[in-house]
Amino acid sequence: MNNEKQVKLFLVDDDALFLKALELQFLEDEHFTIETYPTGELCVKNLSRSPDIIILDYHLNGVDNKAMTGLETLDNITDFNPAIPVIMLSSQDKIDVAIDCMHHKAFDYVVKSETAFNRLQKIITTIFRYKKMEKALNWYIDKM
């Protein structure tokens, strides 16, 4: 995990109860600062607040069917800054949905379940390991 500064997480889900539960679980770790958004539109509007990682629900139009979907939000995020890792969250365990998310440049796909929070923690650790490797690689390339 990043020891120097706190990790800013955006949590985006139209399920208020799940969103709050996830926020509380992440807040137990002092490494995280959390911003929660109930819609994709609000998440996209606040991208200038520089999130390190975004955890995004796949079905964001469950409450309002005219609202931006998870994939539309993901496309907007990657258009804004393709370097922001986005982890998709969904209640669907169909592989086709996961593949679709990967085609839209998600970093990973997690099925909502009892173990989802542990999976998210592991993925976040992986993201920072990748970032560290990328930084080291860039350092070597510069030196060469």
Added chain:
Amino acid sequence: METKGTNLFIVDDNKLMVETLKQYLQNRFGASMNISTFNDGESCVLKVDKQTDIVILDYYMEGKNGLDVLKAIKVINPKTEVIMLSSNENMAVAIESFRAGAKEYVIKGADSWKKIAKLVNNVVTAPIRLMVKELSISKQLAVLLMVFFTMGIVVFCVMQIKK
């Protein structure tokens, strides 16, 4: 390795499956498709080079698994398009494959060959689609330009050989 046309590799430890898929793609794309087959990842990696356009790669193989082979291919030639084939719906493997640079993850089944043929066609026609998009020209004109460009290269090569 072959240089003219599209160079495609099929890698699967099921020999019957490899030969039948080769026949299917050869019938579909004709002689312009140079198809090589391998029954393990190691021998495929030894033959991959800058001329390799597409690899159709099974995940479950003895020795190196498909994911390890995919990573090795991308080190040799990041431009090689790799289509992963799998006999089961392993979400973690699918995600890891995309992260390692796979173009698609196809589950073996009734319509998987049609899907593979469509993906191969997408890769083959990618330069035409790029020209249509970038130059805002019609598909017919893009095909004509491609033929003209290819003919130019062939004429140039022939002239060089004659010299």
